[in-house]
Amino acid sequence: MVKQTIQIFSRIKPSKKTTAVYSVDNDEPTGAFLEFLVPRDQAEGFVNNKRECYKFRFLKVFDQAVKQEEIFTHIAKPVADSVLAGYNGTIFAYGQTGSGKTFTITGGAERYSDRGIIPRTLSYLFQRFSQDSSMIYTTHISYLEIYNEMGYDLLDSRHEASRLEDLPKVLIMEDPDQNIHLRNLSLQQSANEEEALNLLFLGDTNRMIAETPMNQASTRSHCIFTVHVCRREPGSATLRRSKLHLVDLAGSDRVSKTGLTGQLLTEAKYINLSLHYLEQVIIALSEKSRSHIPYRNSMLTSVLRDSLGGNCMTTMIATIAVDKRNLDESISTCRFAQRVALIKNEAMLNEELDPALLIARLKREIQSLKEELAMLTGEQRDEQLTGEEIQRLEVLVKAFLEDPDPDVTLSMGPDMRKIQHCFSLLKIMIMGKQSAGNRHSDGEASPGNTVAVIQNSPCSAAEMTKLKEMMTQRDNEISILVKMLKREKKRFQDTGDQLANTPNGQSPASQSALRPAAGPPSREGSLDSIPANHGGQAIQMKKRDPQLSMGKQEAFETFMRDHEDRVTVEHNRELLKQRSAEARRIGEKLSEAKNRINELKKQLALQRRQRAALSVTENCPEVEAEVDPVEENLCKHIEQEKKFYKSSIGVLKALRTEIEHLQLLLERAKVKLQRDFHKWWGLEASSVQESEATAGGPAGSPHRTLQPPLPSPPALCSERESRADPEPKPVFSTAVGDLRRFAPKRVPLAAAVEAGPEETPGQRRTDPPSSEWRALSTTKLSSSIPLTGDQQTDADILAFVQARQNLLNRTGQEDLLPSSLA
Ligand SMILES: Nc1ncnc2c1ncn2[C@@H]1O[C@H](COP(=O)(O)OP(=O)(O)OP(=O)(O)O)[C@@H](O)[C@H]1O
Numbered sequence: 001m002v003k004q005t006i007q008i009f010s011r012i013k014p015s016k017k018t019t020a021v022y023s024v025d026n027d028e029p030t031g032a033f034l035e036f037l038v039p040r041d042q043a044e045g046f047v048n049n050k051r052e053c054y055k056f057r058f059l060k061v062f063d064q065a066v067k068q069e070e071i072f073t074h075i076a077k078p079v080a081d082s083v084l085a086g087y088n089g090t091i092f093a094y095g096q097t098g099s100g101k102t103f104t105i106t107g108g109a110e111r112y113s114d115r116g117i118i119p120r121t122l123s124y125l126f127q128r129f130s131q132d133s134s135m136i137y138t139t140h141i142s143y144l145e146i147y148n149e150m151g152y153d154l155l156d157s158r159h160e161a162s163r164l165e166d167l168p169k170v171l172i173m174e175d176p177d178q179n180i181h182l183r184n185l186s187l188q189q190s191a192n193e194e195e196a197l198n199l200l201f202l203g204d205t206n207r208m209i210a211e212t213p214m215n216q217a218s219t220r221s222h223c224i225f226t227v228h229v230c231r232r233e234p235g236s237a238t239l240r241r242s243k244l245h246l247v248d249l250a251g252s253d254r255v256s257k258t259g260l261t262g263q264l265l266t267e268a269k270y271i272n273l274s275l276h277y278l279e280q281v282i283i284a285l286s287e288k289s290r291s292h293i294p295y296r297n298s299m300l301t302s303v304l305r306d307s308l309g310g311n312c313m314t315t316m317i318a319t320i321a322v323d324k325r326n327l328d329e330s331i332s333t334c335r336f337a338q339r340v341a342l343i344k345n346e347a348m349l350n351e352e353l354d355p356a357l358l359i360a361r362l363k364r365e366i367q368s369l370k371e372e373l374a375m376l377t378g379e380q381r382d383e384q385l386t387g388e389e390i391q392r393l394e395v396l397v398k399a400f401l402e403d404p405d406p407d408v409t410l411s412m413g414p415d416m417r418k419i420q421h422c423f424s425l426l427k428i429m430i431m432g433k434q435s436a437g438n439r440h441s442d443g444e445a446s447p448g449n450t451v452a453v454i455q456n457s458p459c460s461a462a463e464m465t466k467l468k469e470m471m472t473q474r475d476n477e478i479s480i481l482v483k484m485l486k487r488e489k490k491r492f493q494d495t496g497d498q499l500a501n502t503p504n505g506q507s508p509a510s511q512s513a514l515r516p517a518a519g520p521p522s523r524e525g526s527l528d529s530i531p532a533n534h535g536g537q538a539i540q541m542k543k544r545d546p547q548l549s550m551g552k553q554e555a556f557e558t559f560m561r562d563h564e565d566r567v568t569v570e571h572n573r574e575l576l577k578q579r580s581a582e583a584r585r586i587g588e589k590l591s592e593a594k595n596r597i598n599e600l601k602k603q604l605a606l607q608r609r610q611r612a613a614l615s616v617t618e619n620c621p622e623v624e625a626e627v628d629p630v631e632e633n634l635c636k637h638i639e640q641e642k643k644f645y646k647s648s649i650g651v652l653k654a655l656r657t658e659i660e661h662l663q664l665l666l667e668r669a670k671v672k673l674q675r676d677f678h679k680w681w682g683l684e685a686s687s688v689q690e691s692e693a694t695a696g697g698p699a700g701s702p703h704r705t706l707q708p709p710l711p712s713p714p715a716l717c718s719e720r721e722s723r724a725d726p727e728p729k730p731v732f733s734t735a736v737g738d739l740r741r742f743a744p745k746r747v748p749l750a751a752a753v754e755a756g757p758e759e760t761p762g763q764r765r766t767d768p769p770s771s772e773w774r775a776l777s778t779t780k781l782s783s784s785i786p787l788t789g790d791q792q793t794d795a796d797i798l799a800f801v802q803a804r805q806n807l808l809n810r811t812g813q814e815d816l817l818p819s820s821l822a
Contacts, residue, residue: 001348002082002313002346002347002348003346003347004313004345004347005341005342005344006314006315006340006345007059007313007314007315008058008315008318008337008338008340008341009059009060009061009074009075009315009316009318010034010058010062010317010318010320010334010337011061011104011317011319012062012064012320012321012322013064013099013100013320013321013322014064015064015321015323017323017324021037021038021322021324022035022036022320022322022330023037024063026060026061031057031058032057032060032061033055033056033058033061034056034061034334035053035054035055035056036053036054036330036331037052037053038054038327054331056334056337056338057338058318060074067113068104068113068114068120069113069120071317072117072120072121072124075091075317076091076124077124079091079244079315080125082347083125083227083229083243083244084125084128084231084242085240085242086242086351087242087313087347087349087350088306088313088347088350089243089244089315090246090306090313090314090315091105091117091246091247091315092245092248092304092314092315092316092317093105093248093249093317094249094252094317094318094319094333094337095251095252095318095320095321095333096252096319096329097251097252098321099251099319099326099329099333100319100321101248101249101317102248104116104117104317105117105225105246105247105248106200106225107119109665109669109672110665112575112661112662118200118225118246119197119200121244121246122196122197122200122227123657125139125227126139126196127193134233135231135233135234136231136232136234139191139196139229139230140187140188140190140227140228141189141200141226141227142155142182142186142187142225142226143155143200143225144170144182144185144224145164145221145222145223145224146221146224146274146299146300146303147221147222149274149298150169150299151172151182151184151185151299151303152164152167152168153168153169153170153184153185153186154167154203154206154207154223155203156206167206170182170183170185172299172302174296180302180305187228193657193660196227197660197661198664200225201664203225204668205668208668208671208672208675220250220251221250222247222248222249222274222300223247224246224247224304225246225247226243226244227243227244227246228241228242229242229243232354237353237354237358237361238351238354239351240349240350240351240352241350241352245307245312247307249275249278249300250274250275252275252329252336273298274298277297277301278298278300278301278308279336279339280297281293281294281301281309282336282340283339285308285342285343286339286340286343293309308345309343309345310345310346311345311346311348311350312345312347313347314345316340318336319333320333320334371414371415372414374415375415375416376414385417385418385421393412393422393425396411396422397410397422397426401429556677559673559677560673560677563673565669565673569666569669569673572662572666572669573666576659576666579659580659583652583656583659586648586651586652586655587652589648590645590649590652593641593644593645594645596641597638597641597645600634600637600638600641603634604635607628607630607634608631611628
């Protein structure tokens with residue numbers, strides 16, 4: 001048993017504002033210190049005016065410049081090591097909204113180097129599994145989200161979740177021994193790192209998709225990613241089961257500070273309540289006199305029961321945003337951490353006997369004891385041995401004879417029938433050998449005589465026929481296999497040829513996998529031009545809305561061009577291309593190195609044969625014993641090539657992980673883009689409807705005014721940034737406003753104005769526009785619709801309104817244009 005207090009670390013989020021309100025001291029022998037300096041005149045609200053300095057002790061304080069790699073090495077690696085050894089581990093991040101909890105636990109969605117604790121730990125665990133061949137490891141993963149005291153399974157791939165409520169609800173159950181069980185929480189097995197990362201990706205995507213403005217999941221929900229590891233020595237009935245919880249808690253902001261109202265306030269209270277219960281548990285645990293710990297008050301504390309004062313090695317990361325206005329929240333986070341540091345856990349080695357293996361072993365023991373008893377009491381069985389028993393005995397005898405160990409025993413249990421059968425088998429074999437030996441010594445034995453030997457052996461005629469049938473059957477099998485091999489070889493060659501003809505080295509199959517199942521070929525800049533994850537699993541599960549209408553597709557492409565993530569996506573695509581090319585290059589080098597090694601080995605074998613022949617022909621055995629410089633040189637070369645091969649394999653593996661991660665990042669960006677677009681599209685649709693309802697007319701009603709140029713749509717997405725950094729950000733606005741933003745790019749609309757009223761929107765006319773249409777567009781339309789003054793933009797707006805009118809006329813609908821136009 002390992003007794004230790006919860007380890008506390010703190011991490012400071014990088015801040016653009018450099019006013020120093022804190023200092024870090026990692027060099028004290030008693031621990032690391034984080035100190036906040038609060039000048040009296042700046043202290044407000046809850047901060048005590050009388051104090052100017054708040055000092056907190058941590059195991060280590062990670063300042064702003066510290067990278068994800070260092071966080072993993074210092075915090076997560078030791079916990080992962082103890083999980084590998086069979087102890088439970090938990091790492092949880094606690095801090096105010098926007099202070100970097102998700103960044104620390106899961107990682108940023110932009111760069112490969114931003115990978116957080118979860119992907120790095122998965123990578124580390126699987127690397128360690130592959131290095132330890134003396135054990136069999138199995139891994140299962142679960143991902144739970146707790147929102148408003150209700151649990152949801154984030155790894156559900158059966159339903160298309162567009163709301164959190166669509167995900168399966170997880171219920172908490174307690175057995176008579178007070179063990180907690182989570183009903184409906186799926187445990188997904190993952191055989192390798194790629195599968196585990198796909199599960200993380202699926203969970204994060206479900207988390208993101210289920211997010212609505214009402215439920216900014218990451219802020220107001222707790223997420224627990226759990227890796228269950230089972231370790232067993234081959235053949236042993238004992239196994240070690242351990243689990244690692246990686247927890248991203250909801251923002252710890254105080255409700256009064258959030259400034260929320262209505263439903264959001266209720267939610268915030270719930271979150272606060274569950275964090276309040278967490279605090280209560282922590283206070284109760286830190287006070288030794290308290291015997292009752294109120295775990296049952298909330299789902300979070302029930303699930304984390306072991307992690308808080310139980311069988312677990314737990315680590316807390318206090319995430320801190322050090323800007324002056326976050327000072328009180330930062331101090332409150334540190335105070336919470338100091339209490340947590342008082343909690344003692346008792347981690348135990350989770351070793352147990354595998355019940356299935358144990359039962360099998362006990363059954364075998366019972367059987368052998370029964371047989372021994374029967375022998376000792378003289379109670380012998382006289383029924384015939386079954387075919388299965390006879391077969392098993394034959395295998396035993398064969399293994400006994402083939403074993404080179406002279407001390408090996410033939411153990412068939414205390415059953416006289418079996419003993420006798422083994423003796424007769426041995427006799428048959430010896431007699432068979434003898435007669436074969438006789439024929440061989442008579443010079444008759446040759447491959448052609450094998451049948452004769454068999455015929456002369458004491459086998460029955462029935463056995464002979466059976467053996468002959470078996471031989472024919474095997475012959476058939478062999479010829480089928482040879483045919484299959486030939487076919488495979490041909491297919492392999494064909495694929496190789498196709499690959500050589502494919503420009504980027506992808507197989508035609510993988511290329512078609514990148515294209516949508518239906519619809520037009522992907523255009524540069526469209527969604528489909530973002531490479532998909534070749535692992536595929538998560539994507540197939542999450543691929544949604546593949547078919548956009550033409551207009552929506554156009555809007556989407558424009559939206560995407562302006563999206564803030566565009567640069568990152570481009571950058572990652574470029575990086576992915578580079579890495580893939582690098583991987584291909586290394587792959588080619590590897591295959592060359594392999595060929596060289598084979599060639600060198602051939603030369604070495606030849607050289608050795610020649611020297612052996614020389615020593616025989618010259619009857620001079622010393623020649624073979626002498627050091628041969630040619631041979632030595634060849635060996636040296638082979639070693640060098642092997643070294644190069646090994647190091648290249650290492651580089652290739654690292655590249656593969658990076659490529660997979662980049663693919664996941666791109667896939668996530670794709671989902672996020674789609675989500676942002678649909679969100680924006682929905683907002684636009686409702687705002688148009690609203691304005692129509694209030695103005696009693698269409699979007700272009702005289703009551704609407706054009707907005708100044710707008711920020712790019714992702715102003716919506718940056719909402720989280722703005723929580724920790726609430727600088728005024730421009731909000732998104734109306735359809736007409738947005739139309740203007742799109743206007744410079746909408747050449748077809750401008751062309752439609754030029755084309756005149758009779759043209760369909762898709763047609764272009766090169767002849768000058770009719771004077772009536774010009775008049776209409778500049779008088780009738782412009783008199784009722786506020787224009788911008790910019791010729792191009794105004795032309796677009798008018799064309800849009802007119803095209804709409806034409807369409808309505810053609811479909812026989814009511815004229816919805818403003819009355820002045822009708
Ligand atoms: N150490 C860091 N380095 C770079 N960027 C960071 C760091 N920490 C946080 N960020 C950035 O700050 C923003 C907010 O961080 P994050 O979402 O992790 O906060 P959070 O505490 O999880 O917030 P919430 O409670 O809302 O989930 C993100 O854009 C993130 O990329």
